[in-house]
Amino acid sequence: xxxxxxxxxxxxxxxxxxxxxxxxxxxxxxxxxxxxxxxxxxxxxxxxxxxxxxxxxxxxxxxxxxxxxxxxxxxxxxxxxxxxxxxxxxxxxxxxxxxxxxxxxxxxx
Numbered sequence: 001x002x003x004x005x006x007x008x009x010x011x012x013x014x015x016x017x018x019x020x021x022x023x024x025x026x027x028x029x030x031x032x033x034x035x036x037x038x039x040x041x042x043x044x045x046x047x048x049x050x051x052x053x054x055x056x057x058x059x060x061x062x063x064x065x066x067x068x069x070x071x072x073x074x075x076x077x078x079x080x081x082x083x084x085x086x087x088x089x090x091x092x093x094x095x096x097x098x099x100x101x102x103x104x105x106x107x108x109x
Contacts, residue, residue, distance in 0.1 A: 002069065004066075005067050007067040010062035020053060065104075067109050068108065
């Protein structure tokens with residue numbers, strides 16, 4: 001698969017406003033929107049290099065998102081199905097766990 005870039009890394013937080021303020025103040029990351037529901041991300045940083053902060057689960061890594069093309073994503077979906085790897089599609093993204101349970105998102109920007 002041709003991975004164009006890591007698009008974003010999503011983290012679960014215990015106190016999202018505190019964590020947003022931390023990254024905003026310490027690293028100077030711009031906040032795209034602050035009013036997202038707990039199960040939707042608050043994105044910080046520029047497109048293509050963002051942190052997505054969620055507030056609906058225990059703290060830790062939520063997923064890593066890789067950007068690719070539509071053709072590459074379709075080929076990946078076929079490989080996942082052929083290998084029997086559980087996955088789900090949402091809009092322009094495909095999600096699946098790695099062998100240790102870390103979630104990977106492959107999206108078409």
